[in-house]
Amino acid sequence: MNVQASQASVISDPQALRRSLSHYSGPRVSRSVVEILITVIPLVLLWGVAWAALNAGYWVGLIATVPAAGFLVRLFMIQHDCGHGSFFRSRRVNNWVGRVIGVLTLTPFDYWRRSHAIHHASAGNLDRPQIGGIETLTVREYQALPWLHRLRYRLYRHPLVLFGVGPIYVFLLAYRLPLGLMQSGWMPWVSTMGTNLAIALLVAGMIGLVGLGPFLLVQVSITLLAAVVGVWLFYVQHQFEDTYWKHQDDWSFDEAAVHGSSHYVLPGVLRWFSANIGVHHVHHLSCRIPSYRLPEVLRDYPELRDVGRIKLRQSVASVPLALWDEDEQRLVSFKEAWAGERGSDCKST
Numbered sequence: 001m002n003v004q005a006s007q008a009s010v011i012s013d014p015q016a017l018r019r020s021l022s023h024y025s026g027p028r029v030s031r032s033v034v035e036i037l038i039t040v041i042p043l044v045l046l047w048g049v050a051w052a053a054l055n056a057g058y059w060v061g062l063i064a065t066v067p068a069a070g071f072l073v074r075l076f077m078i079q080h081d082c083g084h085g086s087f088f089r090s091r092r093v094n095n096w097v098g099r100v101i102g103v104l105t106l107t108p109f110d111y112w113r114r115s116h117a118i119h120h121a122s123a124g125n126l127d128r129p130q131i132g133g134i135e136t137l138t139v140r141e142y143q144a145l146p147w148l149h150r151l152r153y154r155l156y157r158h159p160l161v162l163f164g165v166g167p168i169y170v171f172l173l174a175y176r177l178p179l180g181l182m183q184s185g186w187m188p189w190v191s192t193m194g195t196n197l198a199i200a201l202l203v204a205g206m207i208g209l210v211g212l213g214p215f216l217l218v219q220v221s222i223t224l225l226a227a228v229v230g231v232w233l234f235y236v237q238h239q240f241e242d243t244y245w246k247h248q249d250d251w252s253f254d255e256a257a258v259h260g261s262s263h264y265v266l267p268g269v270l271r272w273f274s275a276n277i278g279v280h281h282v283h284h285l286s287c288r289i290p291s292y293r294l295p296e297v298l299r300d301y302p303e304l305r306d307v308g309r310i311k312l313r314q315s316v317a318s319v320p321l322a323l324w325d326e327d328e329q330r331l332v333s334f335k336e337a338w339a340g341e342r343g344s345d346c347k348s349t
Contacts, residue, residue, distance in 0.1 A: 014254035025288035043071035069225035070273040077275035083113040110191030124256030167227035237280040257284035
């Protein structure tokens with residue numbers, strides 16, 4: 001009972017938990033270098049295998065783009081760690097490694113880092129702009145909208161838009177101009193334009209080396225697959241039934257981190273490719289912990305394994321949930337919100 005009581009007290013005091021996790025935040029430089037090498041080298045080799053097979057006339061070479069997309073996702077997660085300053089001890093090294101990786105992931109590092117920091121600082125806050133996150137309306141906000149705005153939001157939350165059109169728009173268009181951060185100084189613009197230039201030079205060089213057709217077949221396949229997976233992971237980390245949303249007066253950063261971020265339990269292979277990003281509640285609580293040290297936290301704090309825990313089947317079932325019900329304190333579907341609206345109309349008459 002004493003052990004159970006101590007575990008419950010840790011979860012009930014997220015602020016104290018955050019302080020206790022600070023000693024996990026030290027990166028191990030040799031491990032970080034190895035993580036980069038075992039991600040970049042297979043990505044390059046798989047790209048070459050796919051191109052060689054296509055060049056020989058074997059369309060089966062496109063099969064190699066599937067694991068290559070997995071390695072690209074993993075590379076993005078390393079860039080993500082660099083954005084939090086958690087992958088290396090030196091801020092300069094984190095920044096430049098992140099910028100170089102950003103050319104391969106089509107993600108301007110300084111622009112993304114700024115918007116992602118806003119996401120961390122305001123996740124679960126109903127009164128803060130939802131920059132760097134999935135737009136989520138409350139039931140009341142949705143019901144108060146004109147029908148045209150309701151239609152826009154329903155289209156935005158449709159799976160084909162979120163996981164089809166959305167990834168293409170974000171990585172190929174939105175990340176080319178940092179329009180959402182025009183008041184944040186010049187660095188996001190310099191980073192974005194520099195990334196765009198480096199991408200253009202890399203693409204031109206690759207096309208000159210392997211030809212336009214093979215390059216597009218291989219690279220577009222890898223990029224789109226990785227983009228869809230990346231958006232899905234980001235979505236499921238905060239969009240689940242019992243997540244956390246509060247107005248400013250009741251909102252707490254630590255509570256939002258622990259209870260508004262999921263523990264996405266994936267099979268071992270997928271957990272490796274996603275660089276433990278599924279341990280998202282711990283990441284939001286202490287973002288300076290390197291991704292490869294997150295399993296240590298779950299080992300030492302087993303009570304965190306069941307907090308916000310969702311599996312693959314549950315994550316798929318969460319896709320229809322699109323509105324935050326402030327009365328029931330859970331995400332609900334449009335169908336549930338419509339039924340509740342009709343029920344309210346009936347009661348009022």
